[in-house]
Structure formats: C-alpha cells, structure tokens
Amino acid sequence: MAVSQPDASPTTPLALYRARREAGDLSPDPAQEEAIRRLDALAAQLADYRPTNGARGWRARLGLAHDAPPPRGLYLYGPVGRGKSMLMDLFFAVAPVERKRRVHFYAFMQEVQARLHARRADAGDPIATVAAQVASEATLLCFDEFEVVDIADAMILGRLFEALFAAGTVVVATSNRAPDDLYQDGLQRDRFLPFIDVLKARMTVIALDGARDYRLQRFAGRQTYFIGPAGTRHRALEAAFADLTGGAEGKPVELTVLGRKLAVPRAAKEVAWFGFDELCARPLGPPDFLALCQAFHTFVVEGIPVMNRRLRNEAKRFTIFIDTLYEAHGNLVASAEAPPEALYPDGEGSFEFHRTVSRLNEMQSADYIAGRRG
Ligand SMILES: Nc1ncnc2c1ncn2[C@@H]1O[C@H](COP(=O)(O)OP(=O)(O)OP(=O)(O)O)[C@@H](O)[C@H]1O
Ligand SMILES: [Mg+2]
Missing domain, CATH: 3.40.50.300 (P-loop containing nucleotide triphosphate hydrolases)
Incomplete structure (x- = not known):
C-alpha cells in the first residue's frame, strides 16, 4: 500500500x-x-x-x-x-x-x-x-x-x-x-x-517599514506589572526585557536634552531599563521625560516603592513620567512593592495620583500594548 x-x-x-x-x-x-x-x-x-x-x-x-x-x-x-x-x-x-x-x-x-x-x-x-x-x-x-x-x-x-x-x-x-x-x-x-x-x-x-512592531505585538497579553519577592520580580523583568529586545543585553546610552546629558542605565531596541531611583530620585523634569518617551517605546522600571510624604518629589516625577509615557502611547513593564492603588495612598498630590493609578492599570492591558487604545 x-x-x-x-x-x-x-x-x-x-x-x-x-x-x-x-x-x-x-x-x-x-x-x-x-x-x-x-x-x-x-x-x-x-x-x-x-x-x-x-x-x-x-x-x-x-x-x-x-x-x-x-x-x-x-x-x-x-x-x-x-x-x-x-x-x-x-x-x-x-x-x-x-x-x-x-x-x-x-x-x-x-x-x-x-x-x-x-x-x-x-x-x-x-x-x-x-x-x-x-x-x-x-x-x-x-x-x-x-x-x-x-x-x-x-x-x-x-x-x-x-x-x-x-x-x-x-x-x-x-x-x-x-x-x-x-x-x-x-x-x-x-x-x-x-x-x-x-x-x-x-x-x-x-x-521594511510596515506599521506594526511585531515584537511588541507578541508581547501584548503578557503580565507587565510584578509584585512579590524581589528575586522573582527581577527575573520576570529580565525575561520581559529579553522578549522585548530579541534577547539583547542592553547597554548604557546617553541622550542630550537641552544641551545636557541624560544617562540611561541600560537600553536596547527602543527599550530602556531604569531602577525607580534612577528615574524618579534624580532631578529630572518634563523635558527629560519627554525626550525619554520619544527615544524609547517601552520602559522597564524596577522597584517602584510605596510612597509617602517624604517621597512626594519621587511621586510627582513618577506622575509626570507616566503622563508623558501615556501621551506618547509608550509601554511600561514594572516591578513594585504594591499594586498601583496602594503606591501613594496619601501625601501631596496623592489625589492627582489617581489618574496615574488608572493609567498604570490601563497600560497593563493587551489592547493598550497592541496599540488598540480607545
Ligand atoms: N508578519 C509577522 N507576523 C507576526 N509576527 C511577525 C511577523 N514578522 C515578524 N514577526 C515576529 O516579530 C518579532 C520581531 O521580528 P524581527 O526580530 O525579525 O524584527 P526586526 O525587524 O529584525 O527588528 P529589529 O530592528 O529590532 O532587529 C519576531 O518574533 C518575529 O518572528
Ligand atoms: Mg533584527
């Protein structure tokens, strides 16, 4: 037969x-x-x-x-x-x-x-x-x-x-x-x-300039916000960075903003990695966040703390960063000490932080990442 x-x-x-x-x-x-x-x-x-x-x-x-x-x-x-x-x-x-x-x-x-x-x-x-x-x-x-x-x-x-x-x-x-x-x-x-x-x-x-970033599209639907033990969170961020960059290691780069140098600790393929303090405890302002969001489509931010009055400047910068990122329709992969709702419960600007919380939640959705917002 x-x-x-x-x-x-x-x-x-x-x-x-x-x-x-x-x-x-x-x-x-x-x-x-x-x-x-x-x-x-x-x-x-x-x-x-x-x-x-x-x-x-x-x-x-x-x-x-x-x-x-x-x-x-x-x-x-x-x-x-x-x-x-x-x-x-x-x-x-x-x-x-x-x-x-x-x-x-x-x-x-x-x-x-x-x-x-x-x-x-x-x-x-x-x-x-x-x-x-x-x-x-x-x-x-x-x-x-x-x-x-x-x-x-x-x-x-x-x-x-x-x-x-x-x-x-x-x-x-x-x-x-x-x-x-x-x-x-x-x-x-x-x-x-x-x-x-x-x-x-x-x-x-x-x-080859089609409209879609397939790497990002394949990433949509994945978890992007991690809470839990630090080691586990870190490994999850590393895995996300590898997926988003096609396995690149990443290296430090510098942007120039209004004639000043702005150090990005680790970057590859339009993805930047910052520790929370590197992003929000340095004296960065709106033009810096704008330049960052123009240069990178995704940010990995490690170790967002629960903030209080003492960290109000950090909270303020984080709010500006998230607003700018959202406007640019950029993406966030983050590890944090708590869910968005619990990051800045009270302190100066904590009312405005509700918008940040809402955006942090929306930015985790597959539709947002795949570019189908609204
Ligand atoms: N038409 C497609 N449909 C679905 N997935 C695709 C398509 N084309 C490519 N991909 C996937 O998208 C991802 C990114 O593709 P690839 O690495 O070839 O991009 P690239 O243009 O080389 O990007 P870079 O400039 O960052 O190196 C890969 O996982 C690839 O298999
Ligand atoms: Mg390639």
Missing part, C-alpha cells in the same frame, strides 16, 4: 515564508512580501553563482567570456520589530550556498579588528589580507543589525567592503538605519561617506 509522504520542507525563501504564513505563524504584511520576493530572487541567483575571488577566469582572461558580475546583495532597513531578522534568517536557512555565514555585525567587526591587530606588524595592506581571509571563508555574508558607531570601524569599512565585494562576496544585511544615515554625526564622517557609496553600488536597499 502506498504511504503518502509528508510535504517536503520548503527549499526557497518564498516557499518557507508562505508556509509560515499558512501555518498562521505570520500576519499578512505587504512590505515583507516585497522583501521576501527580493530575497527569493537573490537565492535563485546564488544557486548558479561561483565567485572568482577577484581573479578573472581563464576564459575571461583570453577574452572568450566575461565573468558574470556577482549578484547584488540586499540591505533591509526599518524600525524595530518589523521582521527584518526573521526574513534574513529564512533566506539564510535555505540560501543555496556552500560557504555562508550569518553573524551579528558588531561581533563581526570585533573579529575583524582582532584580526587586523594580529597582523599590525605585517608588511603590505592588512585590510586586504583580512578581507581575503573573510572572503575565502564565506561567499555569502549575512549581517544582523548593521550599524556604525565606532570611529575605528568607520575608518576601515570602505576598504574592507570594497575588497570583500571585489572578491565576489555577496552581502545581505539588516539595519535600523538607511545607508545614508549610518554613522550619523560621527567623527570625520566625510572619510566614511565613500563606504556608503560602495554599499549602495553593491546592494539593493529595501525599506
């Missing part, structure tokens, strides 16, 4: 994407459809592609043939949570390339700098040597989270990528910035500009 075979697993990026759509795993998204078609076309081109590693083939040298130029890479950029990494990973999983590598761009540049450092005493051009090494290890390089902040990286990227492209390497990247916005306001940016031209010459730039 014939046994029916299960469907073979999809072998192209588009088929893989459709399978996930049909499984109900992904919502329809025209910007993603367009991007996955481009990735699919690139995968098809890669099936027949053999890099020449910069050397022209013997037929070409004899004038008998022209080496086909390498396929153009793709540069996917857009706001957080739009599915850039998800699409690149689908593509990477089935890209018909023997030597392929997917790496976080930051880790890649660390590695390049270490390799350059190891060759600093060599004669010749160490960037060319390192580029040749990298190109020999992988024909397809997929970089997640392409960004340039470091001047040491900015100054070598042009030559590094020119050499990689000359060796026939194909690059696919995701980024939160358009190529023209890379290394914005960086030192000696004029020396960086040729790199942007190299990128644009060798990669097709695609904006």
Whole structure:
C-alpha cells in the first residue's frame, strides 16, 4: 500500500515564508512580501553563482567570456520589530550556498579588528589580507543589525567592503538605519561617506517599514506589572526585557536634552531599563521625560516603592513620567512593592495620583500594548 509522504520542507525563501504564513505563524504584511520576493530572487541567483575571488577566469582572461558580475546583495532597513531578522534568517536557512555565514555585525567587526591587530606588524595592506581571509571563508555574508558607531570601524569599512565585494562576496544585511544615515554625526564622517557609496553600488536597499512592531505585538497579553519577592520580580523583568529586545543585553546610552546629558542605565531596541531611583530620585523634569518617551517605546522600571510624604518629589516625577509615557502611547513593564492603588495612598498630590493609578492599570492591558487604545 502506498504511504503518502509528508510535504517536503520548503527549499526557497518564498516557499518557507508562505508556509509560515499558512501555518498562521505570520500576519499578512505587504512590505515583507516585497522583501521576501527580493530575497527569493537573490537565492535563485546564488544557486548558479561561483565567485572568482577577484581573479578573472581563464576564459575571461583570453577574452572568450566575461565573468558574470556577482549578484547584488540586499540591505533591509526599518524600525524595530518589523521582521527584518526573521526574513534574513529564512533566506539564510535555505540560501543555496556552500560557504555562508550569518553573524551579528558588531561581533563581526570585533573579529575583524582582532584580526587586523594580529597582523599590525605585517608588511603590505592588512585590510586586504583580512578581507581575503573573510572572503575565502564565506561567499555569502549575512549581517544582523548593521550599524556604525565606532570611529575605528568607520575608518576601515570602505576598504574592507570594497575588497570583500571585489572578491565576489555577496552581502545581505539588516539595519535600523538607511545607508545614508549610518554613522550619523560621527567623527570625520566625510572619510566614511565613500563606504556608503560602495554599499549602495553593491546592494539593493529595501525599506521594511510596515506599521506594526511585531515584537511588541507578541508581547501584548503578557503580565507587565510584578509584585512579590524581589528575586522573582527581577527575573520576570529580565525575561520581559529579553522578549522585548530579541534577547539583547542592553547597554548604557546617553541622550542630550537641552544641551545636557541624560544617562540611561541600560537600553536596547527602543527599550530602556531604569531602577525607580534612577528615574524618579534624580532631578529630572518634563523635558527629560519627554525626550525619554520619544527615544524609547517601552520602559522597564524596577522597584517602584510605596510612597509617602517624604517621597512626594519621587511621586510627582513618577506622575509626570507616566503622563508623558501615556501621551506618547509608550509601554511600561514594572516591578513594585504594591499594586498601583496602594503606591501613594496619601501625601501631596496623592489625589492627582489617581489618574496615574488608572493609567498604570490601563497600560497593563493587551489592547493598550497592541496599540488598540480607545
Ligand atoms: N508578519 C509577522 N507576523 C507576526 N509576527 C511577525 C511577523 N514578522 C515578524 N514577526 C515576529 O516579530 C518579532 C520581531 O521580528 P524581527 O526580530 O525579525 O524584527 P526586526 O525587524 O529584525 O527588528 P529589529 O530592528 O529590532 O532587529 C519576531 O518574533 C518575529 O518572528
Ligand atoms: Mg533584527
């Protein structure tokens, strides 16, 4: 008796994407459809592609043939949570390339700098040597989270990528910035500009800018306000931070507000983490909270205390913060000593605090987080 075979697993990026759509795993998204078609076309081109590693083939040298130029890479950029990494990973999983590598761009540049450092005493051009090494290890390089902040990286990227492209390497990247916005306001940016031209010459730039932050949408419905033992609360906040940032560690950043520096202790992917005192016991005012709410869509605030008259300034700042966050339709994940109703029972401004309580409650709802307020 014939046994029916299960469907073979999809072998192209588009088929893989459709399978996930049909499984109900992904919502329809025209910007993603367009991007996955481009990735699919690139995968098809890669099936027949053999890099020449910069050397022209013997037929070409004899004038008998022209080496086909390498396929153009793709540069996917857009706001957080739009599915850039998800699409690149689908593509990477089935890209018909023997030597392929997917790496976080930051880790890649660390590695390049270490390799350059190891060759600093060599004669010749160490960037060319390192580029040749990298190109020999992988024909397809997929970089997640392409960004340039470091001047040491900015100054070598042009030559590094020119050499990689000359060796026939194909690059696919995701980024939160358009190529023209890379290394914005960086030192000696004029020396960086040729790199942007190299990128644009060798990669097709695609904006993935659908309306929805799917990471946040997937978060809706989860618990966002934690009371209970400190250790448990802390672990719950860490888990939420990881979910909201796709597993990023987070690092300190600085905003500039009215010419002053405002330190954010830990941030990644438009999510900021503050201890309650870092947010409300420092002399921050409305412009600071506004700048914060413009820079981040979600705040993790750890350790909101039960407040009394002595903590009236903290309570006041917390009220301003919550009002500003609510106006910006931002989100809060918090741990506290008590439920919202019991945070500031009496003291100056405790009447106004009722509004804060009401907002704290509303902000916990799945509808608020998924953006369906009112
Ligand atoms: N069409 C979709 N429907 C439902 N969920 C989706 C869809 N697209 C992506 N997701 C999910 O949303 C989350 C965020 O996607 P992803 O990490 O790819 O975003 P990103 O654009 O790379 O964001 P970032 O710029 O922050 O790195 C993932 O869990 C992903 O699986
Ligand atoms: Mg990503």
